[in-house]
Amino acid sequence: MSVGLVTAAALLGAVTGALAGRAAPALARRFPPAVPEPVEPDGHAALHDPAAARPGADRPARVHGRAAAAGPEDGPSGAGPAWPRGVRAHGRAAVDGLSGAGPVWPRGVRAHDCAAVDGLKGGPSGAGPGWPRGVRAAGRSGAAGVVGAVVLGGLAVALGADPALPAFLLVAAGGLVLAVVDVACRRLPDPLVAATAVAGGAGLVVAALVAGTPGRLAAALAGAALSLAGYVALALLPGSRLGFGDVKLAAALGLPLGWLGWSALGLGLLLPHLLQGVVVLALLATRRVRRDTPLPFGPAILAGGWLAVLLA
Secondary structure, three states: OOHHHHHHHHHHHHHHHHHHHHOHHHHHHHOOOOOOOOEOOOOOEOOOOHHHHOOOOOOOOEEOOEEOOOOOEOOHHHOOOOEOOOOOOOOOHHHHOOOOOOOOOOOOOOOOOOOOOOOOOOOOOOOOOOOOOOOOOOOOHHHHHHHHHHHHHHHHHHHOOOOOHHHHHHHHHHHHHHHHHHHHHOOOOHHHHHHHHHHHHHHHHHHHHHHOOOHHHHHHHHHHHHHHHHHHHHHOOOOOOOOHHHHHHHHHHHHHHHHHOHHHHHHHHHHHHHHHHHHHHHHHHOOOOOOOOOOOOHHHHHHHHHHHHHHO
């Protein structure tokens, strides 16, 4: 193990993480989240009564921090309950904080707002994937930089001068950006996942040519295929909360894990679920989430893959 190599990898990770953290708000706007269903204060979805989608619907809406003038106006398209002044169901979405058609969101909660990235302490008034109090996006440059240094430095320690190290570093760098976006928006955008997979795959091809071991590419492809098949099966189970962004990310990580062998691949498939389970239990024990609160799974997939490389 070269100290210089580990230091260089850690510095690369620190820079990558810091840049990803600084770019988090822009990434959140570039890849907006799907708008979750609003819920009532008791936790039930408010689907049938549009007015119920707005907490505090019985009091005037606040526009730019000032109470709206009294006097309700017509609701959406003139139908349904009247809305307080300053609230529109269609049009003026950016001004009034509404997402357009469908359930109405309270002022300040927009489809393109990622609560964690914007420094909020919670999600949309406790609705949808409302983030636990105190949880921030990895958009804090310092924290993201530390995470990046640990991740890439750890890979350099585990792999040393292996010709495949650049491929693993590329995948890890892409994973840092994906983790930022997933924590912020609960999304794993296809372009970012695809770029990570292509970068890792290209690095492995170069490593196979340099080391003269083209047969390992078949193992990498098999790992990606098995990861894809396993996560597709999990995503299709009744009640599963896995999204297909998670499925694609698992397939992308299957390439480098398959390159390392079956033990690394097996750990990479198992560890994310164990890590996510520990996190969920801790959040439930501290009453920061409910049992039905959606949480991002991408960071657990990435952390599990990283640990699998270190342990394999």
